[in-house]
Amino acid sequence: MDQGTLPEGFEALEPFVSDWVLPDASARMAKRQSSSIADIRRFYDAIVPRGVEALDYLRQYKLGELTPQGENLLKLMLSLTELGPAVEWYDNPQVYDGFPISRIRYVRQISDTAAQI
Amino acid sequence: MENTRIPVPPIGLTAKYPEVGTGPCATDIYHDPEIYRKEIEAIFKRSWYMIGRVEQIPNPGDFFTYELPTFKQSVLICRDKDGEVNGFHNVCTHRGNVVEHRPDGTCKGVFMCRFHGWSFDLKGNLARVRDEEGFFDLDKPKLGLKPIPTEIWEGFIFVSPEDQPHKTLTEYLGEQGLDTAGYPWGQCTQSYQYEVEVGCNWKLIVDSFAEVYHISTLHPNSAAPTMMASGNPYGRLLDVELKGPHRTNSHYSVWADVTNPVQRLAYLHAAAAQNVVGQDKINLPKGINPTRSDVWSVDLVIFFPTLSFTVSAGQYTAHQVWPIGPNRCLYQQRVFVRPAENAAQRVGQENSMVEYRDVSLEDLSTLERIQRSLDTGQIKEFHYHDHELSLRHQHKVVTDIIAAYDREMAEG
Numbered sequence: 001m002d003q004g005t006l007p008e009g010f011e012a013l014e015p016f017v018s019d020w021v022l023p024d025a026s027a028r029m030a031k032r033q034s035s036s037i038a039d040i041r042r043f044y045d046a047i048v049p050r051g052v053e054a055l056d057y058l059r060q061y062k063l064g065e066l067t068p069q070g071e072n073l074l075k076l077m078l079s080l081t082e083l084g085p086a087v088e089w090y091d092n093p094q095v096y097d098g099f100p101i102s103r104i105r106y107v108r109q110i111s112d113t114a115a116q117i
Numbered sequence: 118m119e120n121t122r123i124p125v126p127p128i129g130l131t132a133k134y135p136e137v138g139t140g141p142c143a144t145d146i147y148h149d150p151e152i153y154r155k156e157i158e159a160i161f162k163r164s165w166y167m168i169g170r171v172e173q174i175p176n177p178g179d180f181f182t183y184e185l186p187t188f189k190q191s192v193l194i195c196r197d198k199d200g201e202v203n204g205f206h207n208v209c210t211h212r213g214n215v216v217e218h219r220p221d222g223t224c225k226g227v228f229m230c231r232f233h234g235w236s237f238d239l240k241g242n243l244a245r246v247r248d249e250e251g252f253f254d255l256d257k258p259k260l261g262l263k264p265i266p267t268e269i270w271e272g273f274i275f276v277s278p279e280d281q282p283h284k285t286l287t288e289y290l291g292e293q294g295l296d297t298a299g300y301p302w303g304q305c306t307q308s309y310q311y312e313v314e315v316g317c318n319w320k321l322i323v324d325s326f327a328e329v330y331h332i333s334t335l336h337p338n339s340a341a342p343t344m345m346a347s348g349n350p351y352g353r354l355l356d357v358e359l360k361g362p363h364r365t366n367s368h369y370s371v372w373a374d375v376t377n378p379v380q381r382l383a384y385l386h387a388a389a390a391q392n393v394v395g396q397d398k399i400n401l402p403k404g405i406n407p408t409r410s411d412v413w414s415v416d417l418v419i420f421f422p423t424l425s426f427t428v429s430a431g432q433y434t435a436h437q438v439w440p441i442g443p444n445r446c447l448y449q450q451r452v453f454v455r456p457a458e459n460a461a462q463r464v465g466q467e468n469s470m471v472e473y474r475d476v477s478l479e480d481l482s483t484l485e486r487i488q489r490s491l492d493t494g495q496i497k498e499f500h501y502h503d504h505e506l507s508l509r510h511q512h513k514v515v516t517d518i519i520a521a522y523d524r525e526m527a528e529g
Contacts, residue, residue, distance in 0.1 A: 055386040058460035081468040084379030099481035108310040116456035
């Protein structure tokens, strides 16, 4: 039985739940922009080594059938994808010499957790 | 895969199409207000516009509304009780308010204008007028919603801004439509969409995705590691195919060079499909991966003037540019992905969207700077590389159409 905010076995990631479990893609985009690269790296460095395990866990469930703890783990992984380029491409929260992201408007997003099939 | 043995794509694309020439191209079509005015008449009013997919309105009563920024018009698309998709100008025939103000939803058989409550059924007929007794000889059969020409290709809903379209949708799509029909467009049912207003001519946005000569310099850490890997240091294209006003760029990519941890998680463990892993690159319509290359990654399928698709074997991105002035436009990007079979694949979907968005921000960064150089007359000619053939072709298509329009006007 999962007791914490994440599935059993992922307790080490608990400190990141309050910052990196976010409502949707535009919130993740905004959080990346308002975070320091040091904060981003702290989360990145903690979760990347657990990435394969996390995806193995998530693969057992269809969307819409995750426990609340499983949904939190999924949302941490969704935040990781938002942060991947910041760490791996730019070493900066922002796209290097990029078009201002603040001018982008999300019109439609895919639900983080709703069933798709 | 032994990457070092993959040959570098050669120079020689432009030579396949001698009619496009090789000289410098004048930049006036990128900023001249008079040319823009002619483009609206001769190009934009005569084209069709993709505004959504049939999956958005699966059931009778389902609807969505859409703005056509170039034409300053709102459109209402719905599915009626016979299962037909209908399109209307979203304008109440009483006083001109929008008849449906919501972006999408499901109605119970009628659209009711929130201004005075006139109601229209799913076929556009004027169904009910509040306090009808107070009107004077209303000819209700003539006061239905005005239809907008609406056609469907491969599940995409297209509309024409002209009451009598210059061409049918099939004629407009031409050979490009035939060659790309049959791709699993309808299987990618999940989509992200974002939009951004950019201070540049519409052609600059089309251009920004239509050449990859810039990959190694503008995208050194993002797209370049795959697209210029292994003996393709300039990121050359596999091929460019010109088809009437339309064209396709076929792109090279090599998976083996992706080493970034998050990309590897997404591609290998979460089925993100923008890469080349495990995808069938051969059993595709003949217009997609046209050279049947083993090192193919994506095609940019361009429908002149302003719709293009970046198509891989497992997902696609639609780019739509809406001109709103000689040096202003709205750019819309939709990333279409297959439904996630499990929660891990949801991570792959998000990774696709984020990667595509960030690479696009690198592309978009150049556009307002280029436009400034054009508006101030600091650059009067473009010199195109062999692998910038798509831009040269667009230049020829636009200038030919403007010249024909000038003759049409001169002849009255």
